[in-house]
């Protein structure tokens with residue numbers, strides 16, 4: 001566990017001040033996030049899809065990198081908590097005119113924003129903003145470079161818990177481009193923290209970090225051996241935009257070796273669930289029959305993403321409120 005990540009993300013009582021990475025958070029905190037999200041799942045099904053928990057708060061979505069699913073589910077989560085939401089598409093705003101990240105931050109703070117949700121192509125961007133943010137302002141990492149995507153990992157844990165109950169005793173395979181995936185890194189940390197008995201990664205050597213065993217996983221280069229008897233299969237997108245040089249012969253060849261087909265899926269446990277963070281490349285990572293089949297929970301992941309993001313936003317805003325009250329007391 002990384003102490004500086006724990007120190008930056010938690011207050012003295014162990015409450016969540018920012019949510020930047022799974023690293024540094026223990027099983028209790030991850031379980032508290034899952035349990036809090038559980039309480040929010042019903043809100044989306046009401047006729048009035050709102051609770052007043054964050055009324056009067058302003059959440060700014062700072063997306064320096066494009067995203068549809070993550071940005072819209074964060075926006076809905078804030079709105080369902082009754083917060084006011086600002087969406088800043090930074091690629092078309094001041095930063096592209098030369099303003100530094102810190103100046104953007106200071107200007108938004110001058111507008112009394114209470115929370116920043118940050119997506120950035122550079123690893124460490126959300127940590128940087130959290131270190132420089134005013135007291136009382138919470139930061140949530142919505143994906144930074146290849147580093148971390150902790151709300152995605154938590155919505156994936158939520159999906160697994162909903163379908164499988166306990167984490168202990170599960171075998172989970174993460175398949176594909178682990179090297180470039182912030183999602184895989186956060187998932188591996190969360191799965192190990194929650195006590196899953198076996199985490200496997202299944203990938204060609206060119207799409208794994210140089211010391212994959214250092215991640216605390218079992219490594220497979222053969223898809224069929226890698227998914228045999230597993231309870232959960234998590235497919236990753238090929239991150240073409242992050243690849244330098246020829247790491248793959250062709251997408252066709254990748255699908256032949258690592259694509260998830262119905263024939264391969266039959267090797268996993270018969271109740272295995274199939275997950276993907278999206279966006280899916282059909283015919284590259286998996287067949288359409290699998291993506292739309294009865295084992296697939298890919299669209300549920302999207303719905304659960306709203307509840308998980310509501311949980312994290314409300315927990316961080318709650319802790320930041322307390323810390324402000326302590327200062328003024």
Ligand code: NCD
Pocket residue numbers: 067069070143149152182183236237238239277278279
């Ligand atoms: C992931 C991301 O952006 O890291 N997608 C997402 O958050 N929905 C995974 C990906 O882009 O492959």
